[in-house]
Amino acid sequence: MPTLLDAAIGLVTNFFDTLGIGSFATTSSLFRFWGLVRDEQLPGTLNVGHAFPSILQAFIYIAVVQVDVVTLTLMIAAAVMGAWLGAGVVSRWPRRKVQIGMGIALLTAATVLLLTQLQLLPGGGDRLGLTGARLLAAVAANSVLGALMTMGIGLYAPCMMLIFLLGMTPRAAFPIMMGSCAFLMPVGSVQFIRRGSYNLKAALGLSLGGVPGVLLAAFLVKSLPLGAIRWLVMAAVVYTAVMMLRSAVLERQQAEVAAMPASSSAK
Numbered sequence: 720m721p722t723l724l725d726a727a728i729g730l731v732t733n734f735f736d737t738l739g740i741g742s743f744a745t746t747s748s749l750f751r752f753w754g755l756v757r758d759e760q761l762p763g764t765l766n767v768g769h770a771f772p773s774i775l776q777a778f779i780y781i782a783v784v785q786v787d788v789v790t791l792t793l794m795i796a797a798a799v800m801g802a803w804l805g806a807g808v809v810s811r812w813p814r815r816k817v818q819i820g821m822g823i824a825l826l827t828a829a830t831v832l833l834l835t836q837l838q839l840l841p842g843g844g845d846r847l848g849l850t851g852a853r854l855l856a857a858v859a860a861n862s863v864l865g866a867l868m869t870m871g872i873g874l875y876a877p878c879m880m881l882i883f884l885l886g887m888t889p890r891a892a893f894p895i896m897m898g899s900c901a902f903l904m905p906v907g908s909v910q911f912i913r914r915g916s917y918n919l920k921a922a923l924g925l926s927l928g929g930v931p932g933v934l935l936a937a938f939l940v941k942s943l944p945l946g947a948i949r950w951l952v953m954a955a956v957v958y959t960a961v962m963m964l965r966s967a968v969l970e971r972q973q974a975e976v977a978a979m980p981a982s983s984s985a986k
Contacts, residue, residue, distance in 0.1 A: 724753065725924020733772040733929035736875075737779075737936035739893065742769050743873035744828045746925065747821065748959040756918045758963065759814035761821055762871045763908070763917030766806070768925025770904035775933045777901030780893045787848020790857065795898045797858040798874070801865025802903035806910035809869045818967035824872040825960035831876040832953045836946065844886035853885050865903045869910075874900055 728749045736742035743765050750756040756764050781791070812820065849857050860881050864874045878896040883889065911917045 721920050721924030721927060725755065725921050726928035728755075728921075729768065729772070729925035729928025730932035730935075731928075732925070733769065733776075733932035734936045736769070736772070737776050737933045738940065739875060739879070741828070741873040741875040742772075743868075743871055744825055744959075747825060747871060750921065751959050751962065756921050757814070758821065758966065759812070759817045760916060760918045762809050762817065762869055763911030764922050764925075765871055766802075766869060766904050767908040767911060767917050768922035769900075769929060770908055771926045772929030772933050773897065773900040773904055775930060776937070777894070777897045779933070779937050780897050784890050784894045785847060786891045786894050790848040790854060791895055791898060793854065793858050794861045794895050795902050797862035798865030798868075798899035798903045799906050801862035802868055802907035803910070805866030805869035806907035811914070811916075815967050815970050818963045818970070821871045822960045822964035822967065824867070824870050825963070826957065828873055828876060829953050829957045829960065831880065834880075835876065836950065836953070844888065846885075846887045847891055849885055849887065857881065857885055861899060865899065865907075868900070868903060869907050874903075 728746060732742040732746045732749070735745065746765055746769070747761055750761065750764070751758075809817075809820070861878065864872075864877055864881070867877075868874050875896050878899065879889070879892040882892040882895060908917075
């Protein structure tokens with residue numbers, strides 16, 4: 720059974736996730752700080768554990784934020800397809816490959832957060848939907864983001880950047896990115912669950928704590944110093960990424976040392 724710490728992590732990360740900060744990077748940092756989940760199980764645990772809170776977020780934002788139905792449906796479908804294909808690959812990866820992939824993913828997320836903080840990302844437009852070449856570009860890009868979700872790269876920040884670049888209103892990002900996650904995470908989770916590539920206790924904690932976290936953020940919070948919070952998240956994400964890449968280097972060195980006696984005896 721999940722502990723209070725598992726549920727508390729679910730509550731905190733999904734609280735900020737509902738406000739648009741994202742949950743994958745923060746959850747990875749907290750799991751690694753407390754040593755709750757093995758590195759190779761992180762992608763699966765994130766996708767399985769945050770699936771139900773993400774569905775709840777999607778219902779809330781799709782209901783209250785207006786967006787073109789065709790654009791919303793096609794971008795969600797593309798993300799789901801990407802997640803299905805991506806999870807089949809990532810769920811088979813060994814620990815060291817996951818450490819490298821997650822380290823790069825977290826540094827990417829930190830970079831996007833930094834660009835957002837420095838207001839270097841485009842400011843968007845007033846479109847509620849897309850057509851023609853813009854819609855095709857959005858569908859193709861969201862399928863890639865869905866695949867990257869299975870590696871532990873959160874979809875929110877890059878999807879929001881994509882929507883801004885294509886000239887849509889910033890408000891439209893919320894139903895699109897949360898709807899994408901709500902549908903792709905259960906689909907991608909099937910692959911991780913089938914191969915046992917996740918931590919059940921931690922995933923249950925994320926789900927149990929995540930639901931009240933979503934509801935608190937959606938219905939009670941009126942204002943928060945999100946700028947300061949993003950700087951803290953960024954620092955935690957960079958630290959976790961560096962530690963993961965360091966662990967991957969140490970594991971490689973240990974494997975090389977362990978292989979040396981065997982090579983010597985063979986000679």
